[in-house]
Amino acid sequence: RTMATAARKSLTIGLIPADGIGKEVIPAARTAIEALGSDIPTPKFVDLIAGFETFTRTGVALPEETVEVLKNDCDCALFGSVSSPSKKVVGYSSPIVALRKILDLYANIRPVVSVSPNPNEPSKVDMIVVRENTECLYVKQEQLTVGEHGKEARATRLITERASTRIGKMAFELALARPRKHLTVIHKSNVLSVTDGLFRESIRAIPLQDTRFEAVTVAEQLVDSAVYRLFREPQIYDVMVAPNLYGDILSDAAAALVGSLGVVPSVNAGDEFVMGEPVHGSAPDIFGQGIANPVASIRSAALMLRHLGYIEAAKRIDNAVDSVLREGQLLTPDLGGTAKTREVTEAIAKRI
């Protein structure tokens, strides 16, 4: 899953803060990467725009140029967060959903890990949500018609064997590399027997093709019961693989187990490109106060570097974050503290 790194002299990283606190936390991630020094090729940052604000200003949420620069000039990218309009806005469509599709970033990998009080103790919560990132209801094929009883809207939920198999393989690889080697397939095939049936079958078929994966124990959960059990017995989960929308909900739910959405990172990964993205949203309620938690973005940078093969650099970032969180002196308000984004970022950068 890691992309060849040997030849790189410099690392070009696209930065797309987008809306709200994205603008406060993406600079923090940049600071963390800069603190790495020679552990990675010299980073070059490219500032790119997208988001609802960009839409309001220019009429386009995801400018052509942003996509072209990402495709042609960048080795990887970091995305902040987008604001959702509070009313329907004609012509607006989420740029993050579009980017995932355009760059074929088919896997959304979301590790949810708690920091244990003692560095030698295992984390109480330690799971990875592997979310399919290109289809399900996110294909956005919707129609509106007017029938006898008023308006009727229909959306298509697409599940393909190809996408289910490739996300499944990614999940099996991740599970295989972990001590427990346990994979839970999330679906709702008791209602969606065809679409979720295909998702389930495609994933179940993978170890038959690649016998390495026979070492992974496979379990299943219906999505409703999966969320319930997530709260009651989080320890039953190791790696979870889910269609797009269930993965979206599950990863937010899991974030509640580790104190805050403000600490949960992700990468959107494809075979050609990787883009880090904090799991949290644009948080308009706290934007501008300088109190957004930078941890999710900083960890997303680490995850992105790990995906590119810079394992040691990623570890240095994660260890610095763990150490600051464990100490508990500098925490942003979402974690019960009073620290500012800047203070937390500086403390982490210093320990990198």
Place this chain on the structure above:
Amino acid sequence: RTMATAARKSLTIGLIPADGIGKEVIPAARTAIEALGSDIPTPKFVDLIAGFETFTRTGVALPEETVEVLKNDCDCALFGSVSSPSKKVVGYSSPIVALRKILDLYANIRPVVSVSPNPNEPSKVDMIVVRENTECLYVKQEQLTVGEHGKEARATRLITERASTRIGKMAFELALARPRKHLTVIHKSNVLSVTDGLFRESIRAIPLQDTRFEAVTVAEQLVDSAVYRLFREPQIYDVMVAPNLYGDILSDAAAALVGSLGVVPSVNAGDEFVMGEPVHGSAPDIFGQGIANPVASIRSAALMLRHLGYIEAAKRIDNAVDSVLREGQLLTPDLGGTAKTREVTEAIAKRI
């Protein structure tokens, strides 16, 4: 919302235990109703079959006769739980999903309430999930095709103005009757701008037609963030209204807040009929041991009676349940105790 009760001399209640622990908890609900004595018209119980076991035996999951008896002879019903096949089974389709549609039980009302240690203290968790019960992905319109890259499956997600408006009205009525008068509309219109956009708009339009509802404060949450906040700040919710699948997931998630799915009741309600149903599943892992929690079913009976207008009878059941739970001497294993279904049921019946 209550159906005319004056003329009834007896109350005919269809009992459909269906699969697994449904067979253990529906008899418990019957015991509780029988304990009410003359508070309600003489109950007459009609045993009906449905479920995966029925399918295995007869080839039909929901026999015609069950539907006919419910429609023609019953005033209301109680449904247990259905097992989901662990592999795809040709011809099988969930009887509960079918019943909701056939009987037009368009509202799934799921109150999630914790029992406070002291009867005079308010409950810490006290919310109602109002789930649309007839459409969304539950219309089960699915197709399988074979394309260039293998199988492709598509499901239709249907959201209509009519169904969104009627579930919205139900939610407004429920919110209006509660002290806080607060309603949260759950959607994902940042991705599903047409379908969830229609859901949101239809509900937002209701107070413009019926000014009584102006007394209700309306808020909104994206479903992913709604689940997250449910765990962090359950007190922000009073009544929630959601499309079918989100409501399914949210109500299971909320159940984790009150100790166990084994205590969360629901009714499937339409304008003509009401069917109580515990929110839990058939729990094959504990079926047959006599340790299933009867509380969800007993409370579902109370909710059903309340919906029919037998408020005092419903209160007597709920008070008896509260008192047994508060005492904490007789709890089933899901609540950390060692009591049997029978013991809990008897204790509750005695206090009714």
